[in-house]
Amino acid sequence: MTLPALEMAGITKTFPGVLALDEVDFDCRPGEVHAICGENGAGKSTLMKILGGSYRPDGGEIRIRGQSADFAHPQQAKAAGISIVHQELSLLPYRSVAENIFVGREPSRRGVLDRREMRRRSMELLQRLGAGIDPDRQVSTLSIAGQQLVEIAKALLLDAQILVMDEPTAALDERDAQALLQLVRGLRSEGVSIIYISHRMPEIMALADRITVLKDGRRIWTKSREDADIGAIIRAMVGRDLKDFYPSPPAGKPGHSLLSVEQGGNTYLRGIDLDLRAGEIIGVAGLEDSGKASLAQAIIGDEPLTAGTIRLGGGPQAITSPRRATSRGIGYLPGDRKREGLLLRQSVRDNALLTLRSMSNFFTRPESGAFSRDRIDEVLRVTDVRAADFGQAVDSLSGGNQQKVIIARWLARQSNILVFVEPTRGIDIAAKAAIYEAMRSFANTGRGIIVVSSDMPELIGISDRILVMHQGRIAGELPRGASEEAVMALSLGIDIRQKQEALT
Structure with missing residues (x-):
């Protein structure tokens, strides 16, 4: 059996008065898309912040390709090949797209910032995402969807072997979302391990190889996509059926x-x-x-x-x-x-x-x-x-x-x-x-x-x-x-x- 790219065993995290994670087990294999589902507050973000080095766990162990890892800072997680696309954007609004993509990783040539290389590489990454965004454009002038694509391009620059994507299509229209999903499939075929967090059930069913559901800081279950359906995922997430997810139409005709x-x-x-x-x-x-x-x-x-x-x-x-x-x-x-x-x-x-x-x-x-x-x-x-x-x-x-x-x-x-x-x-x-x-x-x-x-x-x-x-x-x-x-x-x-x- 192939050694998992990532193993998180018995991860526990407590904040004052709150048990955020209760001995959660999770793993992701090379070339796999493993989806995590759960309500807000289920523990998804806390688990990923521990993986990314933003939080230290109170208990449990992280193993990267079989080797124990202890991340005290996000840079240590990045050095281990982990890249996270956060739902909450962390861009510098008054810098260019290229400057944002390369922030903290700026290339130089003979001791001088190589803006030409930044622009060239940024263009390649954005084209890979199917985005026609000018690398010289100021980020503040982009739509939320455009900023989301820049955030994803930042993560791709790392050439990470473990990629976490937190609601990556939340601000994207259907065309851009489909382009991103195609990119995820391509990364999977290259052997990248992808942890995919989304509330969009059709995306989960189209992409995931396995699905894990978290609720109240605990792992409810992990199943292959073939063994799970949308109804089962929703029941595990919220503890009840959502038969009437959308409200009934109005009884009468519209008025004035x-x-x-x-x-x-x-x-x-x-x-x-x-x-x-x-x-x-x-x-x-x-x-x-x-x-x-x-x-x-x-x-x-x-x-x-x-x-x-x-x-x-x-x-x-x-x-x-x-x-x-x-x-x-x-x-x-x-x-x-x-x-x-x-x-x-x-x-x-x-x-x-x-x-x-x-x-x-x-x-x-x-x-x-x-x-x-x-x-x-x-x-x-x-x-x-x-x-x-x-x-x-x-x-x-x-x-x-x-x-x-x-x-x-x-x-x-x-x-x-x-x-x-x-x-x-x-x-x-x-x-x-x-x-x-x-x-x-x-x-x-x-x-x-x-x-x-x-x-x-x-x-x-x-x-x-x-x-x-x-x-x-x-x-x-x-x-x-x-x-x-x-x-x-x-x-x-x-x-x-x-x-x-x-x-x-």
Whole structure:
């Protein structure tokens, strides 16, 4: 039998008052994709931080190719051939793509930084990922998906023999995700051991050779892909069946128009026509460069429309800034919640209050009305934000609970329209179900939601209608329950009706 590339035996880790890992066993063989599944808080990240040298275990042993290893620093793990692509990006925003890929490993020539070599190697790595990103481009100008690809390129530069990928496709559209999955298959064929962490079940079933499920810091089981199915994985993760993962469709027809755009356009958009009605959830699909993110930015006033008309409740409105959008009843959940949506060191309660106060009185104590502590706490409870105390820092919560804090913020403000961008990025399957239910409940009160997502099953499962973007335009509209093939065809600019007519 081939010696495992990695063995972790009896790994235990305790934080104050919390047993994060309880004698967890895990191994990965050369040329294998071993998936790890589990809810947020199951212990996945802690186990990988121990492997990567960020944490020291309280008990257990790590063996690399049969030799005992003890990593006191991430550099020691890298030197042993371990590379980790973290879900939380760690890029330098005001440096170039090439500088980020080579940070800490800059090549030199005769004692001088060799920028030409950095650019050449960066181009090779990005092309290997199928990404047409300019190595000289400043990272801060990239989308979250682009930044994710740069993070992956950093890991590939190490030429590691053990590669950990934590939610690598969470921010990627279908095209980029498929390119990445093909890369993973290629690395596996080269003998690289890949530990793949994802909440996207179809990816797990398409890639994994074996699957391990963690729950509450314990290993529930490890099975070959052939011996596991999605239902069994979900039951092991959450301890129950998720028969109704997506909420039921609305009982009645949509009501009056809440938001309409007529021939809207700006630098990134052209000829946009859409109508969001009371009680609706409209999904927006498309490839990364399709204009779907720009559509969200236009509606919230961050990239205002310079042509066409926006109407709210029938009356024309000039949405020229996010502040104006907020005052007109439009709320926004950004794709990068930590950078754009939360004050991480402030409390859960203060984050929920963020749009109810101006910054000038943000630190005053809430006393009454919309500012009442009791009222805000009740909204947080209704939204099922799970925290020991709403006075604790929001960065101590799981990703799913952080998302729910942002939803609670807009519920407290009584917004009529919510614009969600990647609402469940990096969130476990149980938290996803809770957020979907909260979204449907919001719409059922006569309000409306526009959801921009690169997760196609998500869009199909929660949307009453799906708008598909292509080259800055709405390429077409699909009904609830449309097929992934139909969505992808429109994303690529293929007219479904013409295709069907040609076949007949």
